[in-house]
Amino acid sequence: MPIPKAELHLHIEGTLEPELAFQLAHRNNITLPYPDVQTLRDAYSFTDLQSFLDLYYRLMDVLRTEADFHDLATAYLTRAAAQGVRHAEIFFDPQAHTQRGIPLETVIDGLTSALDTSLQDHGISTHLILCFLRDQSAQEAMDTLDAARPHLHHITAVGLDSAEVGNPPEKFTEVFQAAADLGLRRVAHAGEEGPATYIWNALNHLGAERIDHGIRCMDDPELITHLATTQTPLTVCPFSNVRLRAVPTLDQHPLPAMMDAGLLVTVNSDDPAYFGGYVHDNYLGLQHHLGLTDEQLRTLARNSFTASFLTPERRDALI
Numbered sequence: 002m003p004i005p006k007a008e009l010h011l012h013i014e015g016t017l018e019p020e021l022a023f024q025l026a027h028r029n030n031i032t033l034p035y036p037d038v039q040t041l042r043d044a045y046s047f048t049d050l051q052s053f054l055d056l057y058y059r060l061m062d063v064l065r066t067e068a069d070f071h072d073l074a075t076a077y078l079t080r081a082a083a084q085g086v087r088h089a090e091i092f093f094d095p096q097a098h099t100q101r102g103i104p105l106e107t108v109i110d111g112l113t114s115a116l117d118t119s120l121q122d123h124g125i126s127t128h129l130i131l132c133f134l135r136d137q138s139a140q141e142a143m144d145t146l147d148a149a150r151p152h153l154h155h156i157t158a159v160g161l162d163s164a165e166v167g168n169p170p171e172k173f174t175e176v177f178q179a180a181a182d183l184g185l186r187r188v189a190h191a192g193e194e195g196p197a198t199y200i201w202n203a204l205n206h207l208g209a210e211r212i213d214h215g216i217r218c219m220d221d222p223e224l225i226t227h228l229a230t231t232q233t234p235l236t237v238c239p240f241s242n243v244r245l246r247a248v249p250t251l252d253q254h255p256l257p258a259m260m261d262a263g264l265l266v267t268v269n270s271d272d273p274a275y276f277g278g279y280v281h282d283n284y285l286g287l288q289h290h291l292g293l294t295d296e297q298l299r300t301l302a303r304n305s306f307t308a309s310f311l312t313p314e315r316r317d318a319l320i
């Protein structure tokens with residue numbers, strides 16, 4: 002049985018398996034530009050973050066109705082339960098849907114209809130994290146936050162994702178402040194492809210409480226010391242880093258060095274349908290390629306609960 006863990010870096014749209022994409026395309030009378038599941042899966046060969054994002058956004062076109070979002074979330078929860086996930090903090094990208102004419106309510110109602118019964122159905126508690134697309138304007142992010150106001154009881158935090166380089170965190174200072182004023186927690190992707198300065202800026206300008214990815218902190222000794230001292234969590238995604246070529250091979254992944262430096266590291270799957278495995282598969286990959294010990298895997302699992310936004314009561318019950 003996989004070790005119990007939390008998953009803190011998971012894009013629900015990145016759990017869209019090719020089989021489900023074809024099912025939803027059929028249900029919605031959409032013709033995908035791929036003849037079959039295998040041809041689509043074969044297209045999952047990426048050179049960098051942007052080459053992945055191009056396919057990720059294109060394939061989302063099959064997500065049209067509340068039932069589609071419900072089925073997407075249910076499929077993830079079923080797989081996550083088998084991977085030992087007991088708590089999941091799930092990203093979604095509202096702008097990727099509203100810009101295609103899908104109402105925000107459709108997205109949120111579909112997702113929450115699955116998440117609301119997840120503890121009973123799958124033994125997994127969940128939080129939702131609304132992400133702003135950093136390659137869109139700051140005004141569009143603010144409009145998205147405004148549109149989400151009636152749904153804030155479903156939302157725990159805001160995040161920042163999509164194309165990193167050239168879209169630094171400080172572009173979104175105002176909307177992150179507005180989110181904090183609404184009582185939302187804050188996380189941000191930083192230091193995936195972008196430089197260590199983006200991590201500093203996510204902390205200092207956005208008030209990010211967790212850094213998603215953050216692997217480029219290893220380029221900046223002062224930042225390593227700061228992150229270790231403050232025990233700021235980093236949600237690292239090893240398979241993603243290799244597939245998007247942020248790291249050449251799993252054997253060369255900096256995760257062991259990050260742990261040795263005293264960082265609060267967690268392991269996550271990012272977009273598991275695209276990157277070759279779910280969260281426990283990432284744990285096993287690290288064990289196999291980097292020789293992580295059972296004790297180190299237990300530390301990573303414990304870190305995942307420590308780094309979560311769970312109440313102290315449920316956190317203590319899970320650790």
Ligand code: ADE
Pocket residue numbers: 012015050057162163164190193241271272
């Ligand atoms: N959106 C989905 N996956 C992402 C990633 N790994 N980095 C940035 N944005 C994303």
Ligand code: ZN
Pocket residue numbers: 010011012162190213271
């Ligand atoms: Zn991500």
